[in-house]
Every structure is written in C-alpha cells, then in structure tokens.
Amino acid sequence: MAERLLIRALKGGKSTKIITLSGKKLTKMPCALEKLPGLRTLHLQNNLISKVCSEVHNLTQLTTLNLGNNLLEEVPEEMKYLPSLKKLHLFGNRINRFAPGACDGLQNLILLNLNNNQLTWIPEEISRLKNLTYLSINRNQLASIPRELCFLKNLSELQLNHNQLICIPEEIKFMKMLQKLFVVQNSIEVLPEGFCDLINLRVLNIAGNIIRIFPQGFQNLKLRECYCEENPLFLKQPVRAEIKQDVWSLQEITSRFIMNQLAENSPFLMQAIEGYPEVRNTISKGRQCSICGKLFLTTWMECVEFVSPSKDWKISRNLQQIPLRVLICSFNCFNQRDSNLFGIAKVQSE
Ligand SMILES: [Zn+2]
Numbered sequence: 289m290a291e292r293l294l295i296r297a298l299k300g301g302k303s304t305k306i307i308t309l310s311g312k313k314l315t316k317m318p319c320a321l322e323k324l325p326g327l328r329t330l331h332l333q334n335n336l337i338s339k340v341c342s343e344v345h346n347l348t349q350l351t352t353l354n355l356g357n358n359l360l361e362e363v364p365e366e367m368k369y370l371p372s373l374k375k376l377h378l379f380g381n382r383i384n385r386f387a388p389g390a391c392d393g394l395q396n397l398i399l400l401n402l403n404n405n406q407l408t409w410i411p412e413e414i415s416r417l418k419n420l421t422y423l424s425i426n427r428n429q430l431a432s433i434p435r436e437l438c439f440l441k442n443l444s445e446l447q448l449n450h451n452q453l454i455c456i457p458e459e460i461k462f463m464k465m466l467q468k469l470f471v472v473q474n475s476i477e478v479l480p481e482g483f484c485d486l487i488n489l490r491v492l493n494i495a496g497n498i499i500r501i502f503p504q505g506f507q508n509l510k511l512r513e514c515y516c517e518e519n520p521l522f523l524k525q526p527v528r529a530e531i532k533q534d535v536w537s538l539q540e541i542t543s544r545f546i547m548n549q550l551a552e553n554s555p556f557l558m559q560a561i562e563g564y565p566e567v568r569n570t571i572s573k574g575r576q577c578s579i580c581g582k583l584f585l586t587t588w589m590e591c592v593e594f595v596s597p598s599k600d601w602k603i604s605r606n607l608q609q610i611p612l613r614v615l616i617c618s619f620n621c622f623n624q625r626d627s628n629l630f631g632i633a634k635v636q637s638e
Pocket of ligand 1: 582616618
C-alpha cells in the first residue's frame, strides 16, 4: 500500500521535497524512498514501523524525519547516514537504547525529541551532536544524566520531565547557552553550585522534586520564570535548638590549619604540600565559612538564609523567599550571624 501511495510522489521525481505517510498502518518504511534523493521532509508518524530500512542512505538531503508513535526499540544506527538531518522526532516508541554509531553522522541535528520512550540511560556519544539546540526526553526512565550531555554547548532547551533523576551534574555549568530547563517530577534533592553559572537561563521548572534549599548565588540568576511547586522547601519557621560545643577531629584541625596557611600563601607549606598529593586532594574539598571567611573541611554547620527573589522573576507561590544554603565553620561564627540566618542541621562525618 505504501508503494502505491508513493507513486504520485515518484512522478514528481527528484523534485519531491515532502512526503507525508502518517497513520497508514505501515509496518516498514517504503523501499521506493531510495528513488527520492531530493527529499527534505519525511513524515512517517503514527504507523507500526519497527525498523528503519537501509534505503535511507540515499536521503542525503533529508532535514526533517518524523518517526513518532511507531514501534522502534532503539535510536537507529541508520541515522548516521543522514548528514543533513536537522529535526528528528522519535517520540512514542519503545526505545530503550541508542544503537552504536547512531550519533556519529548527525552533525547538523538541531532538534531531538525522544519523549515517551523507555530510555534508562543516555550514551556519552550524545556529546557528538554538536549543533543540538533542543533536546526533549520527557517521560522516560532516566536515572542519571551523563556529564557528556553538558558538553553540548549550543543546547538552549533541555526537557527531562517525568524521569527518575536524583541529581544534575556539576558540569551543567558548561551549558552556557541553556535558556530553558525543565526537570519536573524527578527525585532531585540538590542543585549543584555550578547551576549558578547558567548566565543565560531564563526559564526553570523544577516542580515535583525533593529540593529543600538552593545553592548560594541562585538568587542572582537572570531568570524570568521559576517554578518549584511540590518541593519541600525550607520555610522561615525558626525553632529553638540546643547548641553544643564544637568538637573537631584531628583531621579537621590539621586541615583547617593547612588550608588557611595556604590561603595566606605560606611559602613553606606551599612547597611541602607538593609532595603529598593525597593531602592536596583532601584539602581541595575545603569550603569557606560565610561569616569569618576561613576554610574548613567537613561541612560543620549548614544554615539557611532567606532572600527575596528578583522582581523580574515570575515565581510559583511557594517561592516568596528563596532558601539559600550557607555554610558556617563553627558555633562561634554561628553566634555572630545576622538575624536572617538559621541553622538547619549539623552534618558531620567522623
Ligand atoms: Zn567561620
């Protein structure tokens, strides 16, 4: 049947630019496609196609391919033979993997839509889609984002709603063009500090996660819209708590001494530390106290500061005050805090 449907197109010969064969119950792609090397747009959505035929090799000028709502189980390897492809729709299939090499030839791809599939992971090779601007993988089963995804420098919109993500990689800071990020209904607990480097981010939707607090600097983002309904955000509800004396471990005392000496450019220590990579590694994890400015190793005290969001932000109702994470080195400093800072937990390892 598909062949018959194509006859009219074939009469048009090489000049045929668009073919629409959606909802025709096709179980495979029509072989006659190979006779249409000038084809630019191919709509094959809402069929029963489970495999991409090898005839697509000839479609070197194809810019849009819609295979949405079919029966594919992988992002097909044949995609690498479509060097002109700009828009690829694969939503509503049964895709659970990328075929090896699938990302190899798609150098011009701008849009990739993988919504409503069964992906549990994204391969590192995604970083080869250098021109990708719009990526949508809503309603899959992703448990993580590979850091390589963050190397897509041109990505301006990323949609990962309704997955099982528990975190966002620190490398997200490399996505300097990112303007819109949607991670609704996942299990994200913490936004990385690198998040605050997303200078072009304008729309953020993190509704339906388990975020309690935002990284310091979040309030300076140039957002236009920020939605965070259904998150257990810290609210400004002070509760009296008993304050105990600081007891530091020997490692903490030593690390603080070394880190603060290094910060003052102590030449003796700077030279000595060269020979101890494990010490350098440990102290590279040091953090700075928001009160006294000194460095410490373990998160001695996590506090929350409430700031009002910028008037330019369109916000969800639960974000009248942004809870920001503030780290403090000791109870001594905690006692010198200003009235807008609250202690929330004592996180202490060893
Ligand atoms: Zn301090």
